[in-house]
Amino acid sequence: MAVNEETIQSAIVECNKVLVPNYTKIAGKFKLDRRTLARRYQGQTVSRTEANSDQINKLTKRNLPLTSQIVKNLAEEICGREVNKNWTANFVRRRGDRLRSAYLCNIDNERAKSEYHPNIVYFFNILIEGIEKYNITGENIHNWDEKGFLIGLAQSLKRIMTKEDYKSGRIKHAIQDGSRSFISLLACICADGTAIPPALIYEAETGDLQDSWLEDFSEKDLAYFGSSLNGWSSNAFGLNWLKKVGRRLLIVDGHSSHRMQPCDVGCFLLLSTAYFQEINDITFKSGGLVSMSKRLFWSCFKNAWEKALIPDNIYSAFKRTGIWPFHPPAVLDIITLRAKTPPPDTLVAFSAVPKTPYTPKSMRQFTHALQKNPSKEMIRKLIKANETNAANYAIAEHRAKGLTEAIRIEKKKRKRGKRLGLTGKDTTAGQWFGPDEIQEARDRQANQLKEAEEAKEAKVAKKIQDGIDKAIKKALEEREKEDKAAQKALNAQMKKEIERRDVLDRQAARKAAFKAKKAAKTAQARGRMSRGASSRRSACEYGRKRKSRGSGSSKSYRGELSWRYARGGPQSSSELNRFSRVEHSCLFIIYLAT
Incomplete structure (x- = not known):
């Protein structure tokens, strides 16, 4: 039940009149839930919803209104627990003065359907005749149809924005990636609840698949891939597909009425919704910074295929068309479209609330004022501010995770792709490539990469060896230079020593000669004396x-x-x-x- 904000604020004013409020008595007086009143008075619920509303307002101003699922995810991030499936609708109703939900159409996807009652009866007559004549059971009844994907165009979903922005008329469309790269899907489902692996036709100017497009395709995945100049299907693709899947009773789309096509009635809409939810998640997590490309398509499509084409949905699709179990009134007696939802009641304007400190500066000023003049109202405001800041922190952390994932995706997307070389010589006819051919091409490409890496490693090893040889040669030259310098220094020292010894020898010789001469003179003098x-x-x-x-x-x-x-x-x-x-x-x- 929606809670009137004016009533809540009146109850809060009543609680402020007493020191310890009696929540049960006051809630009974204003016909409110006791827990709701206690939480709002203590500043828990209001701060969280206001934080969520502020985040919605920020993203709406960036032309990224949130879907109901994203708002639900934000609420779970803030409160740290799961909320029920109706929480978003109740939240919008509670905040009706500020929020509103609406369908924003990216493109006009209304399609004129010509439904002629006699033709539908004729179809069912032919179908029952074939089933009875050939004793066909449910495991042999298949519906084959094709669907195109403009990989960057999102589906029209209900968005949540501020009431002010909605009334201003500025927000009429939600921003989408806008990539118009076309990929065709050939899908086939069986009345027994199974689905044949999907076949995808990529738009490729070279006529060959790029390895980056199938980078996320693993050995456990089952799918067929092909390529054409414009990404469209052709008779050649259809014929080769029939050769691969074998004989079956096919209910083929003749473009007369989609009410008898199980793929259109019960699968393709769910598939589109799941796929667009995937690309919306990428856009939301990255804040619109990551663009959609063919290299991201398979991972998004695979998750959407696994979510949409489950046995229950396939059973329901065949049942709603009246094909299996055979029941023509399921289509012939179909009810017209439901009436439009009446506009919501106008709610009273949100009463003004006291200003609460949210910035560090205002928080410091508020804290000083509280220390000087403490009051119960100021304590409530402080608790409310703390709750709001905690919620903003949770939102910021959630956004940071999304941006990190966006960086990883963008880095992966910018990786240059290489041709897988699957088409062979004949590229005129449509060709399908299954997991075996893709794995063989990957192995061949891996061998080429391995050879290239080995050649590169050999080149690097040779370069390293040449560097080592050059270093050794240089070291030997330096050693030889040092030896020559040492030998030269030794020779110079020996020469100096020899010269020094020669000088000493000459000095000794001169001294000896002088002494001998002196001795001779002395002897001569003594001889003369004796004579x-x-x-x-x-x-x-x-x-x-x-x-x-x-x-x-x-x-x-x-x-x-x-x-x-x-x-x-x-x-x-x-x-x-x-x-x-x-x-x-x-x-x-x-x-x-x-």
């Missing part, structure tokens, strides 16, 4: 004899000379030299005197 001993005695005696006749100076000299000879001769080499000179002079003088 002139008699001469000395005669001179002395001669001196004494001429003592009386000579002058005083001569006497004194001769006396000194005699005294020195009496002492035994000169006492040193210098004295000897002087004595020798004096001696010769005296002898010369004596000679002249005589």
Whole structure:
């Protein structure tokens, strides 16, 4: 039951009048749920819903109104638990003054259907005749149909936005990727609840599949792949597909009425919804930063196929068309479209609430004011602010995870694709490639990549070896240089040592020669002294004899000379030299005197 905000605010004012409010009594007075009143008064519910509303407002301003499922996911992120399936609708009703849900059409997908009653009766008559004639059972009744995907165009879904933006008329369409790369699907379902693996035809200018398109295709997956210039099917593709699947009773789309096509009635709509939910998730998680491409199509399509083509949906599709079990009134007595949902009642405007601090600066100011003048109302506002900030943190964390996933997807999408080489020589006829052919092409491509990697590793190894050889050669050259320098230094030192020894030897030789010369002079002088001993005695005696006749100076000299000879001769080499000179002079003088 929707809760009137004015009633809630009136109950909160009543609670503020007392120190400890009696939630049961006040809730009974205003006909409210006690838990709802307690949570709103304590600032738990309002802050979370306001945080959710703010996130809706932010994304709406970016032309990304949220779907009901995304709003439900946000609520679960904030409160940390699962909410029931009707939570989003109740949330929009509770916040009717600010939020509104509406269908936003990306393209006009209304399709004119010509339904002629006699033709439908004729169809069922032919069908029952064939079933009875050939005893055909449910496991041999199949419906084959094709469907096209413009991989970047989203489905019209109900979006949630602020009431102000809705009334302004600015938001009339939701942003979508817009990629118009076309891919055809050939689908076939059986009345026993099974489905034949899907066949996809990619748009390829080269006529060959790219490995990046099937990067997420694993060995466990079952599907057939083909390619054409425009991504359309053809008779050649249909014929080759029949050869692969074998004989079956096919209910084929003749474009007369889609009411007798189980694929259209019970599967394709669910498949489209699941697929568009996948691309909406990618767009929402990335904040519109990741664009859709053929390399992302298989992963999205695979998840959508597994969700939509389940046995219950296939059984229901055949049952609603009246084909199996055979029941023509299921179509002939079909009821017309349901009436339009009446517009919601106008709700009263949301009453003003006290301003609550949400920024760090206002929080600090609010805290100082609370310390100076504490009150119950300020404590309630502080609790409300904390709850809101916690909810914003949960939303930011959820968005960060989405952006991280968007970066991973974008990095994967930008990887350059390579041709798988599946088409062979003949590319004119439609060709289907199943898991075996794709795996064979992948193995061949893996071998080529392995050979390329081995060649690259060999080149790198050769480059490393050349670097090692060059380093060794350089090291040897450096070692040889060092050895030559050491040898040169040793030779210089030896030469210097030899020169030093030569100098020492020459000095020693000079000293020895000097000593020998000196010794020879000394020996010569002593020889002269020994030879002139008699001469000395005669001179002395001669001196004494001429003592009386000579002058005083001569006497004194001769006396000194005699005294020195009496002492035994000169006492040193210098004295000897002087004595020798004096001696010769005296002898010369004596000679002249005589």
